[in-house]
Every structure is written in structure tokens, then in C-alpha cells.
Amino acid sequence: MVAGLLLGGFYAAVSLGVSLIFGLLDIANIAQPAFVILGSYAAYVMNRSFGLDAILTGLLFTPVFYVLGAVVYRLYYESFERRGEESLRGLVFFFGVLFIIEVSLSLKYGVDYRLVEAAYIGKSIDLGGVGIAFRLLVPCLVGLAMTLALHLFLSRTFYGRAVMAVSQDRLALRLMGADPVRIKTIAFGVGIAAASLAGALLITIAPVVPSTDRDYIGRMFAITVLGGMGSIAGTLVAAVILGVAESLMSTFFGPSWSLAVSFGILLVALAVRPAGLLGR
Amino acid sequence: MARSTRTLLVGLAVVGAGILLAALRVNPYVYFAGYVILQYVVIATAWNILGGYAGYVNFGTPAFFALGAYTAVFLIQSTRAPLPVLILAGGLVSGLLGLGIGYLTLRLRGVFFSIATLALSIVLQTMIINWEYVGGSRGLSVIRPSGPPFGSYVTFLFAVMVLLSVVAVTVARFIERSWVGRGLAALRDNEEAAECMGVPTLRLKLFATTVSGVLLGVAGAPFPYYVTFVEPTSAFNLDYAVNALAMPMIGGTTSWVGPVIGAVLLGTAQQLATVTISSEMNLFIVGVVLVAFVVLAPEGIVGLVRRVRGR
Amino acid sequence: MAPALLEVDGLTKRFGGFTALNGVSLDVTPGERFGLIGPNGSGKTTLINCVSGALPADGGRIRFEGRDITAVPAHRRTRLGIVRSFQIPKPFTSMTVAQNLAIPLEYAAGARSDGADVAAEAMEILRTIGLESKAHTRPAGLTQIEMRKLELARAMAAKPKLLISDEAMAGLSSAEIDDILAILFRLNERGITIIMIEHIMRAVMRFSERIVVLDAGERIAEGTPDAIVRNPVVEKAYLGE
Numbered sequence: 001m002v003a004g005l006l007l008g009g010f011y012a013a014v015s016l017g018v019s020l021i022f023g024l025l026d027i028a029n030i031a032q033p034a035f036v037i038l039g040s041y042a043a044y045v046m047n048r049s050f051g052l053d054a055i056l057t058g059l060l061f062t063p064v065f066y067v068l069g070a071v072v073y074r075l076y077y078e079s080f081e082r083r084g085e086e087s088l089r090g091l092v093f094f095f096g097v098l099f100i101i102e103v104s105l106s107l108k109y110g111v112d113y114r115l116v117e118a119a120y121i122g123k124s125i126d127l128g129g130v131g132i133a134f135r136l137l138v139p140c141l142v143g144l145a146m147t148l149a150l151h152l153f154l155s156r157t158f159y160g161r162a163v164m165a166v167s168q169d170r171l172a173l174r175l176m177g178a179d180p181v182r183i184k185t186i187a188f189g190v191g192i193a194a195a196s197l198a199g200a201l202l203i204t205i206a207p208v209v210p211s212t213d214r215d216y217i218g219r220m221f222a223i224t225v226l227g228g229m230g231s232i233a234g235t236l237v238a239a240v241i242l243g244v245a246e247s248l249m250s251t252f253f254g255p256s257w258s259l260a261v262s263f264g265i266l267l268v269a270l271a272v273r274p275a276g277l278l279g280r
Numbered sequence: 281m282a283r284s285t286r287t288l289l290v291g292l293a294v295v296g297a298g299i300l301l302a303a304l305r306v307n308p309y310v311y312f313a314g315y316v317i318l319q320y321v322v323i324a325t326a327w328n329i330l331g332g333y334a335g336y337v338n339f340g341t342p343a344f345f346a347l348g349a350y351t352a353v354f355l356i357q358s359t360r361a362p363l364p365v366l367i368l369a370g371g372l373v374s375g376l377l378g379l380g381i382g383y384l385t386l387r388l389r390g391v392f393f394s395i396a397t398l399a400l401s402i403v404l405q406t407m408i409i410n411w412e413y414v415g416g417s418r419g420l421s422v423i424r425p426s427g428p429p430f431g432s433y434v435t436f437l438f439a440v441m442v443l444l445s446v447v448a449v450t451v452a453r454f455i456e457r458s459w460v461g462r463g464l465a466a467l468r469d470n471e472e473a474a475e476c477m478g479v480p481t482l483r484l485k486l487f488a489t490t491v492s493g494v495l496l497g498v499a500g501a502p503f504p505y506y507v508t509f510v511e512p513t514s515a516f517n518l519d520y521a522v523n524a525l526a527m528p529m530i531g532g533t534t535s536w537v538g539p540v541i542g543a544v545l546l547g548t549a550q551q552l553a554t555v556t557i558s559s560e561m562n563l564f565i566v567g568v569v570l571v572a573f574v575v576l577a578p579e580g581i582v583g584l585v586r587r588v589r590g591r
Numbered sequence: 592m593a594p595a596l597l598e599v600d601g602l603t604k605r606f607g608g609f610t611a612l613n614g615v616s617l618d619v620t621p622g623e624r625f626g627l628i629g630p631n632g633s634g635k636t637t638l639i640n641c642v643s644g645a646l647p648a649d650g651g652r653i654r655f656e657g658r659d660i661t662a663v664p665a666h667r668r669t670r671l672g673i674v675r676s677f678q679i680p681k682p683f684t685s686m687t688v689a690q691n692l693a694i695p696l697e698y699a700a701g702a703r704s705d706g707a708d709v710a711a712e713a714m715e716i717l718r719t720i721g722l723e724s725k726a727h728t729r730p731a732g733l734t735q736i737e738m739r740k741l742e743l744a745r746a747m748a749a750k751p752k753l754l755i756s757d758e759a760m761a762g763l764s765s766a767e768i769d770d771i772l773a774i775l776f777r778l779n780e781r782g783i784t785i786i787m788i789e790h791i792m793r794a795v796m797r798f799s800e801r802i803v804v805l806d807a808g809e810r811i812a813e814g815t816p817d818a819i820v821r822n823p824v825v826e827k828a829y830l831g832e
Contacts, residue, residue: 028391030339030398079575089574091337091394092525096571099522103564218399225392256406263396263403267384270392459697466683466694473681476643477749478669478699534685 001247002130008243009140010205012147012236014198014216015223017191020150022221023230024167025187027076031094032220033213034101035192039065039199040114040208041105047116054116055142058200062193069192070185072097077181098213105210113207121204139201144236146197151232153190163187167230215259222266241265287453291446298442302430311438315506317547318441319499322448323520324527324539326495329452331525332533333461334488335468336390340381340397341524343404344374344493346515348500353414353510356422363425363440363502370501371494378493379486386485405516419511422504437502444502448495452536455491464488465534522563523547526570532582541581596621596656596784597642597673597753603650604637611637613808614651619753624779625786626799626816630829633805635788636678639755643675644668655753669699672752676742676759682730688741689713689726692748699749713748720744720774736767743774754778755786760794768794796820804828 014036021029042061043054052060080090120134154160162183202208223242227234242265246258302311323341330336338344348370355361355369381400385393409417428436455461466474467481475481504510523546531542546566553562577584595618604612612634619625629635640646642653644665652661660668674695683691692713717723720740725733733741739759746754756775760768772794779785789795795802796816804812804819806828812819819825 028394030395075575087390088331088335088337089578091339091391092529092574093571095337095339095398095522095525096567096574099518099567100564100571103560103567106560107558107564214402217395218402221395221399254410256410259399259406260403263399266396266399270385270388270396462690462694463698465685469683469685470681472645473677473683473745474694475665476645476669476675476677477695477745478666479694480664480666480698482664 004244004247006136006140008240009143010201011243012239013143013201015220015235015239016150017194018220018224019235021188021191023224025184028091029094031098033216034098035195036199037213038101039196040203043116043200043203044114053118054200054204058197061196065196066189066193069189073185073188102210102213111209113209115207116203139204142201147236159186218262218266222262226269291450294446295443299439302435302439311435313551315438315441318445320543320547321445321540322499323524324543325448325452326492327524328528328533328539330488330492332528333464334485337394338397339394340400342516342520343401344496345500345520347374347377348497349503349515350408350414352501353504367498367501371498374497375490375494378489382486382489401516405512408512419509421509424505437506449536456536522566526566529573530580532580538580538582598654601651602641602648604641605649611808615810617803621784623784624798624800626795626802627786627788628795629805634808635805639675639757669749674746674749674751675755676746676757678758680738680742682741684730687727691745695745695749716744716747736763751783753784757788760791
């Protein structure tokens, strides 16, 4: 149960990118999990070659991932968004990106599980009779910090507020003197940068293989939809709900059913949303 | 009417050619590879009925394919049912899956359907892994029935797949040219306008999803007999997901011709390549080609040909 | 007085915390030329979306030819005879102009039998509206006014009893506006009831027999064009925004 709560904090970190890019910008970036895994592998390589702490790598690589995100968005914009053909082809584009990233990692690093080592992994602290592994606690705390940071970014900074505006009213944005495309580029970049750190957290919690990204597709989108598209606070709440639900499921039915939980929550969340073509 | 009769004759001719090829008992590799390519003709055609005609992207092709395969495994284990029954059952079950997923998500924007299908494969794979009766994660050996026509069971399966691909393409062509196809095209072009012009969009979408699911299940049903050892990793292989997208996208999504061209071209290329490059490299190349086509030539080969001919 | 063709009764629609329509009621009599005006954001398009079925209402009822259609899906309403055109044209881009008309002819008007009949009817409609030379062109090759005409032609192909024209004239030149207006008058002469939503006042005033004015989701005035023009409440709504 406690593990579920901690997992929730981590899941929030992982889902922030989707919450931002899909929830606010309405871009169906299904490649997000692949970027997270890319972050995991970056952390692995740095850890293995230089002994760098995973989370530190995650932080260091955020600018790199930001640029990567900006480039990907520009490509997407030029090829699809500008021509008004986002739907079918944009989706296929992102799937292609997901695929290419995953397979490239397979080619380079094979399909063995990779993990990182850090001083705190394997240790735990005792809080009120419950043993909490640092392996889970640290990512959860970092995840919470990320969530708070993103929330502050969106509500307090100029660019953050511009992103909120772009999700609601492009005209208002123009009147603010900002270029919607530039704002979206920044937001997309931030979303991918978040993946860098999230990936580092992921590999801290558990070993990864290139196909691990697919486990997270359902989770990320379930959390984003359940939390209310684009609400950062909602993302956190939904993430915790999912984390707890998964651990309960895992305790009673075994770990392999945890993915069914996120899928089930995704379907339920979709069913409960207002229906209709114009509904959002 | 003349046109329908002609189509029927062409279809029968192709099936006849396939049977002839099977009877000739050429190099067995032809049948092994031919089966895979024809399987992809069915898969690509099935995908395109929903993806190309209606504009709804299914990323979960492995789920539907594997469900057809595992339905067959279940029936083989429990009743030793003959191949035609396996095929019908596989189609039925996958069709129901399509209907179910469609019913849950098609009232919403298309992207939610796609996301649901993306998550679907993993979930279904997890469930199959936990189901010992069909082999679980270890897999299951399946014994082919004895005394197959043409001497070898693989050759027989090849002939069966010729028939199935003709059926699939005929179904796709029929839909494309009917009022259903026109309605699907309208909803693909602009769903809101289509609905307001009297097109029952939800019903047509459910129809397309179900037919697509049926054909994918049909493609998967003979799979256990083809591989003889069925395990989740191969049945749910990512190959199916990316090829089901790439083949129609490369060939062209607006007509039945595109998936066939894409499947034959890409399928043959992959069969030739498996001996020279690793399967991951193969997937990587397919991924790159897919992205290249979707960015640069979204109308596929059919579209390019049309443009060259000056339409 | 003839029974109403369309009755909107206490229609309410909310988007999150924002109330777009607040208990709006109106009646349209058969064969009428009905104008619907109001400042930007007053809820006109939302009202039309609810009447056509594109949006589900949060409250109130809609009756067409005496029958409650509040729960009827949009495509069925089109078949019953409620047809709308779109403010921003939404043509079927992969089809020719004639094929665009074939869709409502086949689906809404029930002419599903013979391919040749549909094609001939489509050409007939295009002739009426002046688009027959573009019958085999894709929408990408049309000018702005031709697109608007295509919207109307498509609506005509659905054989409407009630046609809702949503700002069909925005951004057009004076001559083009007269062109569209003439088409709408002709349709009305054939017995089609028309609801016109417009910002171009001279068009609405010339066309409408009766006008309803919306502001901030509520009905604030109703009457003949002359009465509306002189109505101080209406003036305040337009000037005070």
C-alpha cells in the first residue's frame, strides 16, 4: 500500500510529459514512453562509464532532451500540423518515432536487462514500522518535486502561462504577443526534457529493457485522461490512484496483472468522459 | 452484372494459380516465404479497411492476430477442430474484440481509439502469458494433422493463405466500392460533416473495426499449424504492429491495391533480408521507411503513380 | 397559426463552468424565413449545434414536426430533414464536388438505388447553384465563394425541410452576398424553411420575415426586421460589448 503511494509519485513524474503534450497541447505524442526509456539508457551509460548517479544524469541531460523535443516538434509541425493533417499521419509519425527509438536501443544495447547502481539503492529506512526502500522513496520524492516544478512553471512564468493560453485560445495568445508555434515548441521540449529525468527515475526503481516503454503507454495515458487532460494536480492524483490500485492488484493476484489495471482505468476514464465529436 | 462476374473470375484464377503452384511442389522455401507474404496481404488489407478507409489507426494489430492464433490453439487443444473451423472461430473472436474496443472508444476522438489499441497488445499478451492451457509464457507445441494435400502441411497452408488473401482483398474491394465505402471515406475526410450529411458514423466505424478484426483473426488462425510451436513473443511480435502500418502506408491507403503492393514489396524485401541482416535491423529499417513515407509521401506508391500520371 | 416546424424549449448548454445557452426557447413555422442574430459569443452556433445534434444539450427539449428529437443522433435528424451548412466549409476533400453531393443524396435523402440517378441529381443541384463546371474538381481547387456554394449545394442534396445556414456569407464581396441570398430565396420559394445566422445585417434584414436576437446565451428580442432594428435592447447588446 505504501509502495503504491510511492509508486504513484513516480508515475506522476513519468506522466508529466504526456499531460503537458497531450493534455494541454493536444498532440498525441505516443512516442513519449520511448523518450523515457531513452532517458533510462542515458542514465545507464553514464552510470556504467562514469559512475554518475542516475538522477544526476537525468538532470544533466534535460537540456539535451529539450533540444531533441524541440526538433521533433518542429518536424511534426512542418509535416503535419501546418497542413492540418494531424490526425492519422501524426499518430503514425509518432508511432514510427517510438518504434525507431526502441529498436535502436535494442540494436545498440541488446535485450538484456540494464540497471544502475547508486549508494542508496538496496537500503531502506524505517518509518513508523514500515520499511521503505530508498529505491522507491527517492524517485517518488523527485517525482513530486518535478510535479511541483511543472505546476509552478505553468502558473507563474510567462512561458508557462503562454502554454496554458495556447491550449485554450490561440487568438488570446497572439494578442499576448507570443507566437503559438514557438510556445508549443517550448512546451514540447519541456515535455521531452521531463522524460529524461523520468527515465532516470525508472531505471533506479527497476531494471529496464528496450521494450519496457510499452508497459508505460497504458499507464501514462490512463493517468493523463483520468486526471483531466492537462491538469497537473489531476495527474498527480490519478498517478497515486493508479499506483495504489496496481500494488493492491499485485498483492492479491500477482504482478503480471498490473498492466491490466492501467488499461482498465484507461477504458473507464474514457467511458466517463463526455462523449461526442466536439467534446474535449 | 459484368463487373462482379469478372472480379469473381479473377479471384478464382488467382486461387487456381495458387493451388497449381502448391501442386508443383517447388522448393519448399517458396511456400514458407510465400505464406508469410500472403499473410501480410491479409493483415495489411485488414488494417487498411479501418485505417485507410475510415481513418482510424489501429496500433494493436498483434493483439487481433494473436487472438486469432490463440483461439485456434485453444480449439486445437480442446477439440482438434479442423482448419476451417479454426479460421472461422479465430475471425469471430477477433471480430468481437474489434467490436468491443470500438464500442468503448469510437464515440470519442480517433486518437483515443488508437491509444487504446496501443495498450491493448501488452494487456492481452499478459493475459495469455498467464493462461497455462494455451501454453502460458513457455509456449505450446502443436501437432499438424496428418495426410495433408500437396504432401506437405506448409504447402497446404500456403494454398489456404492464397484463398484467404483473395477473400480479404475481395471483401476490401467490395466495401471500397459500395455505399459503405463512400460513407467511410466521407467520415475519414470530415467526420462532423459526414454525420451532419446523414452518414451514421458510429455504426460505420463499428462495422469497419469489426470487419478489420475478423480478417486479422482469420490471418492468425492458421499460425499455430504454420509454426508448430506457439509462444506469446512470436504471436504478439512487434513486426505485425509496424508492418500492418507500413505496408498500407507505403502502398497507399485509399484503395485495396495499396496494401497488396505494400505487403508484396515489403514482405518480399523482409524475407530476402532475414538471411542477411538481423531481425532488429530489419525492424529498424521498416521504422525509418515508415516515417519517411508518412512525412514525404503520405499517399504511398499508389498516390505517387497517380501524380505521375497527371491526375 | 400553422403548427411549428421546429420548437426549441428551454435549451441549456454548458461547457465546464461556462453557460453558453441558458434556457433559450424559440419556434420556427413551416416555410418561414427566420433570422438568428446576436453579438459574437452569444450562443448562435452552439444553438445550431444542439439543434442539428452535433452537441448534446444539457437541458430543455427540441421538437421537430411535433416529434421530440432531443435524444435523436445527428445523422438521423438530417434524414428527418434538419440540415445545416458549416460556417467554415467542411468539404470531403478526397472527393470531387459531385461526389461530395452524392453522400447526402445517398445517406440523407435515401437515393440509394441507382448510381446513375444520384449522379444526375447531383448535376442538377450543381446547375441550380452555378457550380456545374466544377463538378469533377476536388474542393482544393475551389475559390472561397465556390466553397460556400458547395456547402449549400451539399445541404440541398440532403433534401432539407429545414435548412440552417450558418454565416454562409462571411467575408464575401457584395455581389457574392447577393448571389448566395438569391439561392436562399429560391430555396425558400420551393418550400424549404430557412434559418439564417448572419452578421451581415443587410442580408439578414432583407431575407428574414422574423428575427430572434441572442445575447450571452439568452433570447433578448424577437420581431420583424424593422422592430428589431429599432429595439433599444438589441442596440445595447451590440454596442455594449
